Amino acid sequence: MKNFIFSFLALLLLPIYMMGQAQAIKGKVVDSSGMGIPGAIVASSDARATADADFDGNFTINAKPGDILKVSMLGFDSVSVPATATPMTITLKEAGDTALKEVVVIGYGTRKKIDNTSAVSSLKSEEITKMKVSNATQAIQGKAAGVQVTSSNTPGGTPSVIIRGVGTALGGRNPLYVVDGMPTDNINNINTNDITSYEVLKDASALAIYGTRGANGVIMITTKTGKGKMTIDFDSYSGFKSALKKVKMANSEGFARYSNAAFNDPTKFSLNQPINTNWYDEITRTGTYSENNIALSGSSESVKYFLSAGNYQEKGILNGTDYSRTTIRSNNEYKISDRLRLSQNFSVTSIKNTPKPLSAFTTAYRQSPIVPVRYANGKYGVPFVNNGIAAQTGSQFNSVGNPVSAIDYNNEKQQTVILQGGLKLDFDITKSLKFTSQFNGEFYTYKQYNYVDNLAIWLAADPNRVVDAYDPKSNINTLTRNRDQYFNWNLSNYFTYNKVFAEIHDVEVTAGIEANVIGTREKLGITRKNVEANSNYWALDGVPYAANVVGYTDVALNQQKLSSYFARFQYKLMDRYLFTGTVRRDGSSQFSEGNRWGTFPSFGAGWIVTKENFLSNVKGLDLLKIRGSWGRLGNQKVPLNNQTFTSGLNYGPDSDPGISVDSAVDPNLSWEIVEELSAGFDIEMFNNRLKGSFDVYDKNTTNAILYVLPYSTSGLTQRTATHVGEVSNKGYEIALRWDDKINDNLSYWVGGNFSHNQNKLASLNNPSIAPIVAGNLGNGQNTKMLDITSVGQPIGSFYMYEYAGIDPANGQMLYYNASGNKVAQGALNEVNDKKYVGSVLPTANYGVTLGLTYKAIDFSVDGYGTGGAKVYNGKKAQRFSGENVEASLTRDFWTSTNTTASNPAPFNQVPVASTYYLESADFFRINNITLGYKLPLKEEGFINYCRIYVNAVNPFITQKFSGFSPEALGDGELVTGTQGVELDAYPSLRSFVIGANLKF
């Protein structure tokens, strides 16, 4: 028991150095094979001193002989031995069940995993750096049960994360990231190699300590610190990327045949075309990417240091898309006195990005293959047809642009610099009581330009145009420049008290206060016309530009403040009965007075059943822990509650603008509240070789926000955000893993997880809900809706006509109307005939992992899949008269002689949104295959570690979807936008890299 408490304390107070008696006890910490254990922690609570073992495992600690030394190291069982005056040799046994001896980061502290009553998925650095991606969140896809990550393959893109379902329609649904104590919205600025642990807090018991920001889950990122002898760690890789799946488009012959049928003109396009352009190939290239990281770390008596620099470069597969990120990080921890430690972390990230319009992918899909990229005279190809073949003159047969010229004429650059840093002071007031004060800040600055060569674009749209014919009133070119910056900060002060009473009552109390400010975001934008073509001369000194300014924006977004109190009580009785209670009280500046403050409690309980006598002798069962929790969380990222004057149109020359009020606010608008009940168990069996956990949860958003429409006669034209409904998420998560070591040379593991979530809009209590029509295809068709009829449907449901097959008489598509009859497009009723036909979000997702280590070789494979989601083939549904079609369509379409074809007769009109274009998004993908080899190097050598590896990211996929990627993130808006619709989408990519990791 005592052992346990000591080890817990030692871990908790891990970085503390304390001066003891003025006698040096020397010794060496070794593993079972006699090798020194660098970085092992030697602590004596009697002497109130700690020391770290050096690189060879040697340590010196100021203690008296006879003082109990507690020696611990991650991955080993801790031991306690009395100090001796003679040099000691302390042997640590490797821990069998490291997973449950691990410490997990929870809000405002850490907890031994076995004592934790909440659901936390914890990933260590090796798991997230194995897969070579730019954002750590991408690397956890499929690795944490209950955490659904949707990839973004654009260079520098942000993956979407949903933890235990979506509980909001209009509010933010992204989790809160807490990076070394700094709450932030994303981790695009964090170098994955700098991360030491990545923890996902999933249940209300863990999340309630984050109050109004906890409802979507919290991801805790901890960056590295130095330990032991100075080490230089160098990691470098490079590789290439290509589309995981391509869509085969019709060639010129197929296009001509299909289009002739559509136009009902067999000679419109010649079947023998001189040009056969593969537009997709014309706008893409093999992407390349590389990353170099160097880190210097170590520790001495008074300081732990970590300094790293990293650079990530990617040339995207879409021509011209370049992305580069440079990061510098310095994390230091100073021991100021025996009782006072100061930690400092600071990072600088500079991101440069040259985006190109993703609409080029849709344009490439739609543009006809008979059009050349360029004509012989160098002018861009346009969809003109003359005598059946593409020509510089003739009749225009579609209104799609030339995707190559669209990319060539897109001239945009973005640059972001993010500074993040913090200071943390830990002060041991007494042995049991610690005070922590932490300040973090984040400064963001962004600049961008977009240069549009209007004249060149006008000329490129028709090869017959000449400069003289250009409308002199139109802009020759247009330059838009934007600047954006903000400063956010966070200050928290808290006490941690930890003591064991009467040997069986282990109590830890954390209590504190926090202030958080999301600073004013200042956006400045200016649009000028007719600037110099040379970008060097866009900002000349002494030139009055006012006459050329065509647009100007200057916005200062409202500051947002949060003021909070929080407390957590953790209690362990007899080493087996666990109880946690937390409460947070948050005040938010976002809401009206009287609705600002909210209280978020949670309770968790656990029972380590295997510590009971009746289970202690059960063979094969090493651990069984049962957990249960309840808690209340908030989501304050909801539509704002500010009633404002609107500035109307101007009236009359030189007159004042008009002002009035055209909205009503709900005085009771506040955060959305989520209540969650959850239970689970952890199990370890067969000498800890089999580990598993199972969780069930029932999450309910009790007051989801939607817009309601004021009555028309109120004259209020703005919708009012108000609490109107309930959103339910129910699900379960299973994780299992088998680890075994067959002999000293060979060990292996195999694991998997599965999670299921049932999401639905449970109720709506206001009939005046303003319908949210979304999933817009840009051609008048919409694919989603949320209104009063959506009750019972998942959030983010598709809403469209149900396809009923082909009319054998004429090859037209038919649809079911409300009464179940098959009717043609023109006979459909927008209000009555559309149906809810499935959700954007999967109901299940699963991951598998397996790997082995044989001597110096390591090998691992990870896979990920989802089930139950739908994806809308938006680019296909957008196809219009005279545009290209997929090759499969040209091989089998309805004709008067082929009336049983699987595809309708060629048509020219805009098809209505229907399930004809809705496909299953189920897929299973191998996310990662890694093979590494450690060179046999001597530990004393200059280079003492070298691992060479090859890594394949997303090498294989099996998918039902006929498009590029079933993970259609769209604009990332589930309810109000195009998530789940593949349109203007970057394809999923496969990449292969080779790299090496060296340590000096």
Place this chain on the structure above:
Amino acid sequence: MKRLYISLFILAGLFSGCSDDFLDVDQTDKIPVDIDYLNTDSKATELVTSIYNQFLSWDMSSFGWNGVTSIISDDADKGSDPGDTGSDKDVLDALTYNASTPSFESVWKANYAGINKCNQALNYLPQLDKVTPALRNRLIGEAKFMRAFMYFTLVKGYGAVPIVDRLANIPLTEEDKAMQLTRKPVAEVYDFIQKDLAEAADFLPEKSTYAGNDKQRVSKGSAYALLAKVNLYLKNWQAVIDNCDKVTGYSLVEDYSSQFKLEGEFGPESIFEINGVGSPTSDQKLGIGNYSVSQAPRGAGGWGWGFNTPTQGLANAYEPGDVRKNATIIFRGSVLYDGTIVPTTVTNPMYNYKAYSSDFSNLEFTDTNLRYLRYAEVLLMKAEALNELGQTGAAVPLLDAVRKRANLGKTPAVSQADVRTAIWKERRVELAFEHDRWFDLVRTGQAPAAMAADGKTFVVGKHELWPIPTFFIRESVGYSTQNPGGY
């Protein structure tokens, strides 16, 4: 432990002592609703200016409004290409519209949005103690006039409508809900309009006291002229005469056509006029959105969408020599006053000249104004009232004054009935495309015959009133029902 509690207590105390102030964040991206902000002469004026702004909006004054006041009548056809319906202009033209016809929805919403702006102004203005009292009174008068004007539009078009005369509480009380959803009898709406106008007349100054840009604001004369018109609809003939007599300081301008050009804006004949100001870009929304371009000549050599075209019936209604014909109708192949040639290749034979803007002809925001009340109409209203009261002899000179300006001789009509018909016809040619014809036809009972003459069927008992928009019928279940006639 004790130290813990003490420290916590102190920290908590320090923090909470200022935390409510800490959470008071000043808004920087929107102006919050705040009396202090409004409490100056200029801001108070802006509150009322916003009501005039409402009349520059597309929904209030442009495409749909033309549809439900002109295209629907015998003065105008849909125009444009046969295949271009202008979303619902075809069914308006054919009198085959229903409760979901968009133009009835947009006109309803736009007028109630304007009424809200009046109610907002009338809610705040009395609370603004730092505003010059005379100005505050004038602004209250303007808001009441505008509110009455919009209710007059609603009651003429839709019949019984909810009277929303104040801001509702948030959230709505049952009383507020009843106010917003219960259609009030037509008589009650007219009483409300007259009460607003009487108060407006008290508060408003004479037009002559306005200088500069204030000329566009309503005056005492506007209130009396509108009161006269309201009473014309109520057939309170004596009240029409009394109010017309109070409209003083106005005169007919010599050149009829000048009133529809930039040079004639706010001339001596103008009583209530919406001011459009042209701009080369769409950023400054100073004109009536797409009012001119939607009615401008379409097709080869044209510059607009070509809707709301004059009917042959209207062209034929002008007597020979009437100068108003060529001031009202653009004929295909003619030359406009600014020298613009309308080629013979344009789609339709006639277009609305009163919507033409010389300087901004094809742009979204032009300098075209809407004339809602002119002194010529005051003369015709008084003539009509006198005639109805049997004072036909007194009525005829007023009618002749309007005819004389149009280069026409004295009216040949003598009998009361003939003079009545002559006045009605005079209203048609004098006020064509000034959004009056449809209401005039319904008011005077000429509609069935006039529609028949225009080749369409006016269903008595139905078409006197527009359909109440479907969305209102849906939201007002239990409070209100649809107009008769089977909409």
